[in-house]
Amino acid sequence: MTTPPPLLQTRRLAVSIGQRIFCCDLDLSLHAGERLAILGRNGAGKSTLLSVLAGLRAPQHGEVLLKGAGYAELGPRKSALIRGWLPQSRGDAFASTVLETALVGRHPHLDRWGWESAKDAQIVRRALAAVDLAEFEQRDIQTLSGGERQRLAIATLLAQQPELFLLDEPVAYLDLKHQIAMLELFAGAARDCGAAVAMVLHEPALAWRYCDRVLLVHGDGATECGPVREMLTADKLSALYDYPMLALERDGQLCLIPQ
Amino acid sequence: MPTRHRALAILALLTGASLGSMLLALAVGSMHIPVGDVFNALFGGEGSLSGDVVAHLRLPRALAGFACGGLLALSGALLQVLLRNPLADPYILGISGGAGVGAILAILLGLGVAGINGASFVGALAAMVVVFGLAHGDGSWTQTRLLLTGVIVAAGCGALVALILSIAPDHKLHGMLFWLMGDLSQATNPKLVLGVLAAVLFVAMPFARELNLLARGPDMAQALGVQVGSLRRGVYIVASLATAVAVTQTGSIGFIGLIVPHLVRLAVGNDQRLLLPASALAGGSLLVVADTLARSLIAPQQLPVGVLTALIGVPVFLFLLARDSRLRR
Numbered sequence: 001m002t003t004p005p006p007l008l009q010t011r012r013l014a015v016s017i018g019q020r021i022f023c024c025d026l027d028l029s030l031h032a033g034e035r036l037a038i039l040g041r042n043g044a045g046k047s048t049l050l051s052v053l054a055g056l057r058a059p060q061h062g063e064v065l066l067k068g069a070g071y072a073e074l075g076p077r078k079s080a081l082i083r084g085w086l087p088q089s090r091g092d093a094f095a096s097t098v099l100e101t102a103l104v105g106r107h108p109h110l111d112r113w114g115w116e117s118a119k120d121a122q123i124v125r126r127a128l129a130a131v132d133l134a135e136f137e138q139r140d141i142q143t144l145s146g147g148e149r150q151r152l153a154i155a156t157l158l159a160q161q162p163e164l165f166l167l168d169e170p171v172a173y174l175d176l177k178h179q180i181a182m183l184e185l186f187a188g189a190a191r192d193c194g195a196a197v198a199m200v201l202h203e204p205a206l207a208w209r210y211c212d213r214v215l216l217v218h219g220d221g222a223t224e225c226g227p228v229r230e231m232l233t234a235d236k237l238s239a240l241y242d243y244p245m246l247a248l249e250r251d252g253q254l255c256l257i258p259q
Numbered sequence: 260m261p262t263r264h265r266a267l268a269i270l271a272l273l274t275g276a277s278l279g280s281m282l283l284a285l286a287v288g289s290m291h292i293p294v295g296d297v298f299n300a301l302f303g304g305e306g307s308l309s310g311d312v313v314a315h316l317r318l319p320r321a322l323a324g325f326a327c328g329g330l331l332a333l334s335g336a337l338l339q340v341l342l343r344n345p346l347a348d349p350y351i352l353g354i355s356g357g358a359g360v361g362a363i364l365a366i367l368l369g370l371g372v373a374g375i376n377g378a379s380f381v382g383a384l385a386a387m388v389v390v391f392g393l394a395h396g397d398g399s400w401t402q403t404r405l406l407l408t409g410v411i412v413a414a415g416c417g418a419l420v421a422l423i424l425s426i427a428p429d430h431k432l433h434g435m436l437f438w439l440m441g442d443l444s445q446a447t448n449p450k451l452v453l454g455v456l457a458a459v460l461f462v463a464m465p466f467a468r469e470l471n472l473l474a475r476g477p478d479m480a481q482a483l484g485v486q487v488g489s490l491r492r493g494v495y496i497v498a499s500l501a502t503a504v505a506v507t508q509t510g511s512i513g514f515i516g517l518i519v520p521h522l523v524r525l526a527v528g529n530d531q532r533l534l535l536p537a538s539a540l541a542g543g544s545l546l547v548v549a550d551t552l553a554r555s556l557i558a559p560q561q562l563p564v565g566v567l568t569a570l571i572g573v574p575v576f577l578f579l580l581a582r583d584s585r586l587r588r
């Protein structure tokens with residue numbers, strides 16, 4: 001029996017916008033159950049790289065494969081059954097309830113003329129409960145706070161039930177309790193459901209705690225990828241953020257202090 | 260929670276309202292015809308004067324009005340999704356401006372009804388191609404760029420219309436103004452517009468749920484499995500053609516395309532699977548009622564129907580807006 005192809009794989013991937021090169025010759029593979037953190041300075045190209053991985057933007061060179069097949073080959077709907085993407089920012093042009101918004105996540109599972117069934121509603125209600133929004137079903141999204149809106153976006157993504165989660169700053173706008181709760185959710189999906197997770201983070205301590213591997217994006221085209229322990233060192237992070245850092249390890253947790 | 264059951268119930272209600280508006284249009288006018296005689300005229304009785312008025316004057320006009328109102332409302336709903344802007348209307352991208360230049364030019368040259376219709380359709384298509392070409396230019400196609408291009412082309416057309424109006428001889432001004440304000444008296448080809456309305460609904464409905472996603476943002480829609488590029492182009496072409504056909508038949512009737520989708524959205528929510536057909540029915544009914552008023556208020560004189568749609572639409576809209584903000588608090 002051959003091993004299944006990785007959920008996400010890149011081959012000699014190059015990503016750039018205009019003259020700015022964010023990464024070149026990136027070979028990356030992410031298998032079921034693996035969690036990858038993407039770290040880098042503001043404007044280093046983390047979100048651009050993530051949207052290339054999500055198939056929303058074409059790479060300069062190279063290819064991105066989901067389970068061994070390219071996005072063009074799969075088509076948008078089959079891709080949406082495999083990978084889910086959490087955007088960094090959202091603009092809501094129209095009023096809508098929390099329940100209706102989360103139901104959007106079921107789109108790839110319905111056929112062209114299909115309407116959301118009771119089963120879809122059940123999946124969505126479970127997702128809303130998981131992000132602590134069970135009581136909010138009928139609220140208008142335009143009345144939600146930034147953190148509540150972020151958790152609703154996560155619930156929509158959970159309702160989509162993808163195998164590969166691509167998360168652009170999943171803990172943005174969240175209070176400490178919900179930061180941990182949301183990262184636990186994705187860690188649980190990787191551990192129990194065989195999902196793979198790649199997330200852009202700004203907090204190396206959270207990457208240490210919730211990821212197996214780290215991709216450092218330096219912003220000049222250079223990238224480094226490796227296990228958490230090798231990547232999250234004071235030296236590497238000081239170079240990455242261009243600011244001297246002190247790393248302390250205690251009870252298995254990492255603490256980074258800007259000097 | 261959106262369900263097919265609820266959608267069908269609301270659509271049945273609106274179909275009833277549409278039939279009611281048609282009946283009103285057939286019965287009311289400079290010559291009052293009792294409802295019983297209207298049925299007689301429709302299903303048998305030939306030859307009587309009231310039968311002729313109903314079958315040959317009022318029915319074609321009411322059907323054409325219904326179809327044009329439906330097309331404008333549908334096109335407005337589609338463009339509001341495409342531009343992700345609840346204030347978009349069928350004229351915002353310059354279609355009616357182009358049609359206006361064509362029609363006014365035709366009136367200035369003394370062409371007949373067919374010439375005016377043809378010229379306005381060519382004008383609308385020209386505006387559509389120019390806006391699409393300019394906005395599409397470098398391949399990136401943001402809604403801001405499309406909106407700005409459309410608004411500028413519309414402004415240019417407005418200036419051309421003003422120029423022609425200022426040099427036109429006096430006896431042609433009245434016809435030009437009526438065309439610009441919207442007028443159903445020349446709309447005598449209901450089969451064409453009804454056919455186009457049915458075709459637009461037929462093409463748009465299979466994509467209704469994808470439009471729901473597009474309204475939430477192109478990236479989000481793409482990530483959830485929508486072919487955003489081709490969907491956007493399709494929506495632009497279908498909405499523009501719908502507007503062009505309606506404007507060619509009736510002149511630029513304002514407010515229907517802006518207010519009807521908005522009203523329907525406030526009343527039943529923003530699910531395009533319900534919003535699109537409901538807007539078509541409500542837009543058709545509103546235009547039929549407004550046209551009935553326009554030709555009966557100071558009969559035998561006729562008012563431009565565009566003035567009536569605005570006079571009905573504005574207070575209803577303000578009322579719903581006030582109600583909506585109170586509910587949300």
